[in-house]
Amino acid sequence: MPLIPMRVMLDHAAENGYGVGAFNVNNMEQIQAIMMAATETNSPVIVQASRGARSYSQDNYLRHLMLAAAELNPQIPMAMHQDHGNSPETCFSAIDQGFTSVMMDGSLEADGKTPASYEYNVDVTKQVVDKAHALGVTVEAEIGCLGGIEDGHGAGLSGDEAQEHLTDPEEAERFVKDTGCDALAVAIGTSHGAYKFTKKPTGDVLKMDLIADIHRRLPDTHLVMHGSSSVPRELLDIINQYGGDMKESYGVPVEAIQEGIKHGVRKINVDTDNRLAITGAIRKVFAEQPEKFDPRDYMKPARIAMAEVVKARMIAFGQAGWADKVPVVSLDEMAKRY
Ligand code: G3H
Numbered sequence: 001m002p003l004i005p006m007r008v009m010l011d012h013a014a015e016n017g018y019g020v021g022a023f024n025v026n027n028m029e030q031i032q033a034i035m036m037a038a039t040e041t042n043s044p045v046i047v048q049a050s051r052g053a054r055s056y057s058q059d060n061y062l063r064h065l066m067l068a069a070a071e072l073n074p075q076i077p078m079a080m081h082q083d084h085g086n087s088p089e090t091c092f093s094a095i096d097q098g099f100t101s102v103m104m105d106g107s108l109e110a111d112g113k114t115p116a117s118y119e120y121n122v123d124v125t126k127q128v129v130d131k132a133h134a135l136g137v138t139v140e141a142e143i144g145c146l147g148g149i150e151d152g153h154g155a156g157l158s159g160d161e162a163q164e165h166l167t168d169p170e171e172a173e174r175f176v177k178d179t180g181c182d183a184l185a186v187a188i189g190t191s192h193g194a195y196k197f198t199k200k201p202t203g204d205v206l207k208m209d210l211i212a213d214i215h216r217r218l219p220d221t222h223l224v225m226h227g228s229s230s231v232p233r234e235l236l237d238i239i240n241q242y243g244g245d246m247k248e249s250y251g252v253p254v255e256a257i258q259e260g261i262k263h264g265v266r267k268i269n270v271d272t273d274n275r276l277a278i279t280g281a282i283r284k285v286f287a288e289q290p291e292k293f294d295p296r297d298y299m300k301p302a303r304i305a306m307a308e309v310v311k312a313r314m315i316a317f318g319q320a321g322w323a324d325k326v327p328v329v330s331l332d333e334m335a336k337r338y
Pocket residue numbers: 024050051052053083084153192193271272
């Protein structure tokens with residue numbers, strides 16, 4: 001099956017009340033892990049690449065790997081998405097590379113760190129919407145800024161600062177009218193990476209009630225949850241058992257995401273959980289079989305470990321079982337619909 005616009009998938013998810021996991025990739029094994037999970041569960045898939053992933057893997061490799069995945073799995077609808085495009089140019093180059101969906105993250109300036117003004121966000125997002133929609137490509141935008149103080153990701157906002165940059169529902173409503181984006185990432189207290197919360201999050205730090213309010217105002221806009229890894233204790237334990245050094249941490253409980261799905265969340269971004277699964281599996285081989293040196297001896301278990309996580313999320317988000325029911329709509333057809 002050719003890659004389809006992400007909008008088609010999210011519309012189908014909205015009509016049928018489920019969410020779709022969007023999993024980040026940097027290499028062949030991660031793409032294969034997602035496809036293994038998708039074929040086992042009959043799930044539509046969103047594969048996404050950050051700017052860092054595109055530069056690490058090189059666009060041409062990535063494009064051909066995605067085409068291989070589509071060719072080998074004709075029964076699985078797939079969308080290829082640019083995660084956190086920092087500028088219209090990044091989004092346009094993704095479209096040139098065959099991505100069927102782009103995120104213009106104008107919540108931050110082009111440096112990917114400084115919180116941007118509302119006007120800047122509308123301006124860059126609108127530029128992308130105009131060009132992308134003419135080609136049938138889906139656009140995700142973001143209003144409000146995620147928290148997070150690790151890895152140099154995002155604005156580096158600490159807990160209190162992040163609370164100040166949560167999505168304002170009224171502004172979200174205006175933003176969608178001003179830009180015409182298809183999907184909207186909202187800031188509700190999550191952050192990227194492994195260290196999101198120091199204890200199991202409650203409503204004072206993970207603001208799921210904001211989702212319901214935004215959905216009431218924007219019933220036709222697909223909401224996106226970033227920073228949605230659950231950081232399962234068992235994955236941290238495996239890493240630490242085999243020589244790693246992960247601190248105690250809590251992610252976004254799967255039940256909270258399921259609650260969000262009831263209130264308009266259609267795309268759920270997960271990267272960290274897969275990174276943890278891969279790292280734990282590789283460490284285990286290195287620790288238990290130090291004589292091994294063929295990369296396949298540790299990449300195979302790593303791929304299986306990621307596929308298990310992806311499979312569990314596909315089932316939990318409700319996308320399992322829907323692959324053969326998502327309509328196949330071409331980019332050209334989609335362009336005519338806009
Ligand atoms: O946006 C966050 C994703 O986990 C991608 O991370 O920029 O390190 O590839 P990355």
